[in-house]
Amino acid sequence: MRIAKKNITCFAGFFTISTASLVLIGWIGNIDFLKSILPGSISMKVNTAVCFLLLGIALVLHYYHKGRYLILGIAILVILTGLVTLSEYFIGKNLGIDELLWKEGKGTVDTLFPGRISAPAALHFLLIGVILIIMPYPRMHMFIYFALLVVVLISGLAFLSFIFGISYLNSLPLLTKLALPTTIAFLILCLGIYYSNTLKPLRLSFQKKLTAAFLLIILILAIIFYIYGKNNEQFFNTAQWVENTNAVLYQSERVQSALTDIETGVRGYLLTDNIRFLEPFYKGKKDIQLFVEKLKKLTLDNAGQQIRIDSLISLIDKKISQSDLLVANLQVKKYVLGQSVALLAEDKKTMDMLRSRVLDIQNEEKKMLANKKLENEVSIANTGRIIYFFAFVMVIILFGMLRIIHTNFNARQKAERQLMTANKELESFSYSVSHDLRAPLRGIDGWSLALLEDYGEMLDEKAHQYLNRVRTETQRMGELIDDMIKLAQVTRMELKPAVVKLSELADRICKRQEELYPERCFMFSIQPDLQVYADARLLEIVLTNLLGNACKFTAKVPVAKIEFGKKNTNNSEAYYIKDNGAGFNMESAKKLFGAFQRMHKQSDFPGTGIGLATVAKIVQLYKGKVWAEASINEGATFYFTIDK
Amino acid sequence: MISKTILLVEDNPSDIELAKRAFAKSNILNPVEVAENGQEALDYLFATGKYSDRDNTQLPALVLLDLKLPIIDGLEVLRHIRSTKSTKRLPVVILTSSKEEQDIAKGYDLGVNSYIRKPVDFKQFAEAIHQLGIYWLVLNEYPPDIKISI
Numbered sequence: 001m002r003i004a005k006k007n008i009t010c011f012a013g014f015f016t017i018s019t020a021s022l023v024l025i026g027w028i029g030n031i032d033f034l035k036s037i038l039p040g041s042i043s044m045k046v047n048t049a050v051c052f053l054l055l056g057i058a059l060v061l062h063y064y065h066k067g068r069y070l071i072l073g074i075a076i077l078v079i080l081t082g083l084v085t086l087s088e089y090f091i092g093k094n095l096g097i098d099e100l101l102w103k104e105g106k107g108t109v110d111t112l113f114p115g116r117i118s119a120p121a122a123l124h125f126l127l128i129g130v131i132l133i134i135m136p137y138p139r140m141h142m143f144i145y146f147a148l149l150v151v152v153l154i155s156g157l158a159f160l161s162f163i164f165g166i167s168y169l170n171s172l173p174l175l176t177k178l179a180l181p182t183t184i185a186f187l188i189l190c191l192g193i194y195y196s197n198t199l200k201p202l203r204l205s206f207q208k209k210l211t212a213a214f215l216l217i218i219l220i221l222a223i224i225f226y227i228y229g230k231n232n233e234q235f236f237n238t239a240q241w242v243e244n245t246n247a248v249l250y251q252s253e254r255v256q257s258a259l260t261d262i263e264t265g266v267r268g269y270l271l272t273d274n275i276r277f278l279e280p281f282y283k284g285k286k287d288i289q290l291f292v293e294k295l296k297k298l299t300l301d302n303a304g305q306q307i308r309i310d311s312l313i314s315l316i317d318k319k320i321s322q323s324d325l326l327v328a329n330l331q332v333k334k335y336v337l338g339q340s341v342a343l344l345a346e347d348k349k350t351m352d353m354l355r356s357r358v359l360d361i362q363n364e365e366k367k368m369l370a371n372k373k374l375e376n377e378v379s380i381a382n383t384g385r386i387i388y389f390f391a392f393v394m395v396i397i398l399f400g401m402l403r404i405i406h407t408n409f410n411a412r413q414k415a416e417r418q419l420m421t422a423n424k425e426l427e428s429f430s431y432s433v434s435h436d437l438r439a440p441l442r443g444i445d446g447w448s449l450a451l452l453e454d455y456g457e458m459l460d461e462k463a464h465q466y467l468n469r470v471r472t473e474t475q476r477m478g479e480l481i482d483d484m485i486k487l488a489q490v491t492r493m494e495l496k497p498a499v500v501k502l503s504e505l506a507d508r509i510c511k512r513q514e515e516l517y518p519e520r521c522f523m524f525s526i527q528p529d530l531q532v533y534a535d536a537r538l539l540e541i542v543l544t545n546l547l548g549n550a551c552k553f554t555a556k557v558p559v560a561k562i563e564f565g566k567k568n569t570n571n572s573e574a575y576y577i578k579d580n581g582a583g584f585n586m587e588s589a590k591k592l593f594g595a596f597q598r599m600h601k602q603s604d605f606p607g608t609g610i611g612l613a614t615v616a617k618i619v620q621l622y623k624g625k626v627w628a629e630a631s632i633n634e635g636a637t638f639y640f641t642i643d644k
Numbered sequence: 645m646i647s648k649t650i651l652l653v654e655d656n657p658s659d660i661e662l663a664k665r666a667f668a669k670s671n672i673l674n675p676v677e678v679a680e681n682g683q684e685a686l687d688y689l690f691a692t693g694k695y696s697d698r699d700n701t702q703l704p705a706l707v708l709l710d711l712k713l714p715i716i717d718g719l720e721v722l723r724h725i726r727s728t729k730s731t732k733r734l735p736v737v738i739l740t741s742s743k744e745e746q747d748i749a750k751g752y753d754l755g756v757n758s759y760i761r762k763p764v765d766f767k768q769f770a771e772a773i774h775q776l777g778i779y780w781l782v783l784n785e786y787p788p789d790i791k792i793s794i
Contacts, residue, residue, distance in 0.1 A: 434742040435712045438764060442741075443658035446766035450665060471765075478764030482743075489745070 005195045010063045012192025016056030019185050023049040027102055041162070041180035046102035047085070047117045051078050051125050052185050058132055059192050075132035082126030085117045120158070120178050124151045124186050131193060141200045148190050154178075155186040157223070164386040166227070166379070206408045213401045220390050220397075227390075231383045238376045244298060245369040248305075251295040252358050252365075255312070258288040259319065259354055263347075266323045270330060270340075278327065285320055292316065295361075305364060312357045319350045423492065430488045437481050445474045476606075483610035486541070487595065490617050495535045502530040502539065502575070506564045509544050513551040520560065522551070527565035530575070532642050538618045539642075545611040546577040546638050552605055553636065554581035572641050574625075580635040589628055615640070648705030648781060650676045653685040653721065654739075655713050662766065663708070663739075663773065670774035674781060677704065682716025685709070686724055689731055703734055706780045709756075711740040711747055719750055726755045733787035735780055 019037065023044045026034025035043035044052075058074040061067040084097045098115035117125070127147040134140035158178040160166075193199065204212065265281025268274070292313055299305035326343055448470045456464070503526055510524045532539065547562065554560030563578040584592075584599040591597040593616035598609040619626040623643040630636035650667075654660050660678055667676060679685035685707075687693035691700030707725070711718035718738065725731045737758040738751045751759050760776065763769050 431742070431744060432712075434744055435740070438741040438762075439656050439659060441764045442662065442762060442766070442769065443656075445764055446658070446662040446665070446769070449766045475764050485743075 006063070006197050008195040009059060009192045009197070012188045012195075013056045013059035013063060015188050016052050016059065016185050016192075018056075019181060020049040020052035020056060023181070024053070036179060037181040044179045044182050045115055045117050047081060047098065047100075047115065048121055048179075048182055050101060051081055051117070052182075052189075054078055055125075055128060055132075055189060059189065059196075062132075062135070062196060062198070071132055075129040077129075078125045078132075079129035081117070082122045082124075082129060085122035086119065086126065088116065089119050089122070118178055118182075120154050121182055121186075124155065127151055128186075128189060128193070135193075135196070135198055138200045141202075144193070144199065145202055148194060151186055152190050153219075155183040155190075159183040159187065160386065160389070164389070165382045166386055206404065209404050210401060213397050213404070216397055217394055220394050224387055224390050227383055227387060231380060234376050234379055234383075238373060241369055241372050245365050248295065248298050248365045249362055251291055251298060252362050254291045255288060255295060255316075256355070256358050258284040258291055259316070259351065259358075260284075262288070262319065262323055263351060266326055266347075269327060270344075273330065281323065281327070285323075288316060288320075299361075299365075302368070305361060308357065308361050308364065312354065312361065315350060315354050315357060319347065319354060322347045322350060426488070427492065430485055433481065434485045438478060441474050441478050441481075445471050448474070476608075480608045480610070483608045483614070484595075487610050487614045487617060490538065490541065490614055490621070493535070493538065495538070495621065497534055498536060500532050500534055500536045500539045502532055502543070503528050503564075505536075505540060506530075506543055506547060509540070509547045510551075510562070513547060517551065517555075520551075520555070521558065522554075523559055523561045525561075525563045525565075530566055534622060534642055538621065542615050542618050542640065543577075545615050546640075549611060549638075550577055550579035550581065550636075552581075552607070553583075553600075554579050555605065557581060569639060572625075574639040574641045576637050576639045578635065578637040583630040583632050583634050583636045585632055586630060589630070592628055593626060648674055650674050650781075651679060651685065651688060651704040651707045652676050653679045653682070653707065653713065653718065654710045655680050656710075659710075659762075662769065666766075666770040666773035667777065669770050670777055672773070672777040672781065674705070674777075681714045682718065682721045685713075685721050686716065689725065689734075690728070700730070703731065705735070705786070706776075707734060707736040708739045708776075709736055711738060711742065711751075719747075719754060722751065722754045722756060735784065735786070737776060737780065739776075 022034050022037060024046070025031070026037075026043075027046050027049070032043070033039070037044070054074045055078060058071045061071050081097065084095055088095050088097070094116075098117075102115065127150060131144050131147050134144065155178065159180070162180045162183070261280040261284030265278050265284065268277030269281070271277075292309065296306065296309050296313075299309060322343065326340070326347065329340065329343075448467045452459075452464065452467050459467070506526050507524075510522070510526070514520075514522055543564075547564065550562045551560065554562065557580055561580045564576070566573055566575050568574075582600065582605065588599060592599065593612050595613040596609045597613070598607060600607075616626050619640045619642070624641040626638070626640040628636055628638045650672075652660065652663055654663065660680075664676060667674070677688060679688050684694065688695045688698065689700075689703065689707075691698040709718045709721060713721070718740065722736060722738075725734055725736060735757050737760060738747075738756050739760050739762060740747070741762055743761050748759050758780075760772055763772065
């Protein structure tokens, strides 16, 4: 599978090289069908073909892991080409790169700037050049994927607009004048880069995947709406055409009838010498100017029709002047028979020409309408197809999303089950620790004491000392186990929140401490009426540990001053316990809340180093924070917050 | 002190010896019967199996029950004791290593009379045994309908 994917890169490289070469041969040999390769497409520019040739070579080199510097050179060249071309579009000036390699001959169709790479192609070259440069750096691969996505989206859309024959998609600013072979070459290049074995496989988190799918769907919807809008425009456009054609036909009919009026008026007068017959002649003469003018206005957008109408106007002028002459001759009664016959014959000829001209105009208009209708029908059918296509793609994406959610859900369920098993195991572990680990300790302590009690007289001072040491160590071990179990219990305790009267709780704990050290002198100051909504047992553990520490570490001062209260720090209300005891070095404060971390010698202040870890754990359960401020021999203040 | 039997349900030989030593230290001279697992404890109480010769109407004055026991654990033994008519009211004290909340809760749910945790420090342990002895064997009035083996 891996080999097959790698081969795609190689294939893409060679495909690009051969496409570009064919186009270049087309330009050199002036073979039109090679310039555009695919029938019906606009031709690929020389610069574009050169860039593709270079990129194809770079991709093949990359595939064979050769010529790193050559690849870099190609990338820089392509980036420069893209950049310069893009800036040409921006500043609207020819910077001389367009026809640097090849002078584009006259007669090239559909070109705004001779030889210039189209704007989207220039952008693509810029992006692909950058991709080639950053390929070896895995940290940049996210950008590569993004750039690939941009290129694929733009080229893909252009490709689709060719495939579905939707001309208006091509008029989108980003798709202008991308030749079909260019879009295909870009897509193949992207495919080659995507399957390149140096590209780190894309690993997206669940949320990112969903977001990406969502954005894709939004994009497709936008495209569908755009296409739909354009489609409506075309419907409207067709209707307008029909209306316009009807108007043209109507106006030409009126011109025709005015002409007939003119003719019959003149003929009647000629036959009868009665001036009343001239009425339609005058009316026709007056009206026809108006009708022709309207006709001309209606066909303003059609040069062919305008020419026809202009010739119609001159014919009308001729006809009118001929008719005027006939009428004038009769009025002054000086017509000569032969002359009149000649004039009439001339007049008939003009009239025939006029008739055929009007017919021409009408036929042309009908033909154009038929063409337009056909064109729009095709376009509407294409639009329907592309909308189906996008809807299909959307359904696929939605299925993909469903799959992502499904997979995630399954993985989550599995993880939950594993977590539950792990929790159960941990629970049974801690259960057995609390039962089994303490039993031998009792034995060690008990039998050491038995030895002391029963054989004490036979043992010397040193042996007594040693045995006592065995006992204290054993008891310390017992405490360690107890504290560890407490720490473990805290993490899996079910929270039972209630209003906890902190001040009263602190007071109780302080009294207990006083009883524990009857020989010492304490000064407790506890801020009254503090209360919090939390689990009472957990808060008791917190306060017992913190107040217990405060009492423990003030053992060496004559009067232990211990304070409990609440104050505002860092925009949050924190509870604090302050003492005037031994304190500690702030540099080591980070380790303070880790399990088994101790700041003092066992002989100075005994302890297991688990108490503060337990406190931290509990505070963490309440999404709060715990921290300390202290300096050596100047006491310590511990703060903690509880998130309500 | 009247010699009423104490049933010690405990599997760890060292703990058994230490408990006996603690009884002796506290001058509790009552006979101590030891059951090394849950099954033995039940056999003793109901005069079955190993103890089938025993008079099952004679019950110990106090059962000291460890929780972690082979075969049948302490809580199961307690359940049997409490669900059997003859031993329903028998004073049972759990004497164990753990202070696990679930154990304490389950013990009381099953109707234990007291829950004592064995401290590591033997002096404290001996003190606890001493207090136990005074309380359960001297001060405490026995429930009716129970024949205490003397």
